[in-house]
Amino acid sequence: MNFIERYKIPLLFSIAAIVFYISFGYHLERSDFLKLISLYVTLFFIAYIFIERLKLNFWFLACLGIIFRLVFMATIPNLSQDFYRFLWDGRLLAQGISPYLFTPASSIALGVTIEQSTELINGMGSLNASHFSNYPPINQFLYTVAALISGKSILGSVIVFRVIMILADIGILYFGKRLLEKINLPVKNIFWYFLNPFIIIELTGNLHFEGVMLFFFIWALYLLFKGKWFWAAVLIAVSVSVKLIPLLFLPLFFKWFSKKEVPTALNLTSLLSFYAVIGLTILITFLPFLSWEFIQNFSATISLWFQSFEFNASVYYIIRWIGFQIVGWNIIGTAGKILPVLVLLYILAVALFRKNKTPQQLITAMLFAISVYFLLSTTVHPWYIATPLLLSVFTKYKFPIVWSFLIVLSYSAYGKNGFDEKLWLVAVEYILVFGFAIFEIIKNDLFNLKKRPNILKPNLK
Structure with missing residues (x-):
């Protein structure tokens, strides 16, 4: 049996998904909600078929996820205008000007020259243009990379962003698979991220950097669970310097470092050292702008x-x-x-x-x-x-x-x-x-209760 005969049904679904992603990326206006939701529901159904119904191997699904992302490579985001601000910040920083000290509106008033400034400000909108940047330094570095590679073309910079997004998602796929294997969960679970049309559209399509932040964070967790807490702390700090969200998780590591088999003093030392490395690394990334x-x-x-x-x-x-x-x-x-x-x-x-x-x-x-x-x-x-x-x-x-x-x-x-x-x-x-x-x-709590021994039941032995 050749490849086409063996994968006939998956290939048909794959072609259909590619067509729908093309329609989503190149022929959709955000205001056309009926078309938007119709395409999205269909793509979500196809993803469900791939992940839960068709018994496909890991590499086939991984290749599909990459192909679906590549569909968006040459299109301008159509559901979000935030990327215009990313481009602005990167082009400003490439000139040695801090995006934290000048709003786009004030930059123009001061005579700062930015390539395609009119298109960028009109694209980001007056509200965004009137505020200082709130994107952390590692994000700003990535914006600057796009400006240095393609600082005179909006589409060129968008393509640079997309390459970064796709590489980050591939990294999540790699470490996600290894982490699932480590904690004895089905490897297919990672495809609810990697093949999810929500992720493909919002991150690769609309250029939001949550995927980059999550790549560093999942990598950090993988290292932490292998006992390499120092490098885990460094990567957590890097993820914070992409998006601030991981700061919420820092208190949760308290019990992880409070294990009975390790002396309390050593636990406390490790925990404080872990937090110190995170804090110092974050400080280093912010230092050029402080x-x-x-x-x-x-x-x-x-x-x-x-x-x-x-x-x-x-x-x-x-x-x-x-x-x-x-x-x-x-x-x-x-x-x-x-x-x-x-x-x-x-x-x-x-x-x-x-x-x-x-x-x-x-x-x-x-x-x-x-x-x-x-x-x-x-x-x-x-x-x-x-x-x-x-x-x-x-x-x-x-x-x-x-x-x-x-x-x-x-x-x-x-x-x-x-x-x-x-x-x-x-x-x-x-x-x-x-x-x-x-x-x-409720379901999981009941399941856990059933697994616990009944302390009220007498021991008849």
């Missing part, structure tokens, strides 16, 4: 995400509605300060009172920490879900896969007449995600 003005601008821009911006939120929207009923106005300024504190208290509680001493326990704690963070956030853009999705691959929980499917509903807010968020669709998204998560938690 100044009092940088600290003010960077912190002020980040605070906007908690106290000014609203999109696709869940619990916060309920709080906002209650606020309107009680005081008559939007209480985002107050809620945006309180909700992060609640997240921090939750993470500290998980760090102190939950067993996080095995790889699966630690990753599960991270999954719930990031999920609670997003459920209490005022802004949840679709690409944010990449982090809980990847973490879920190494656990018993699949609700982030459901979330990665339903997150497409948030794009209904971008209509032909401008931005108009449909709260009933937001409600559908989160009711289903909450419902599935609660079902899984």
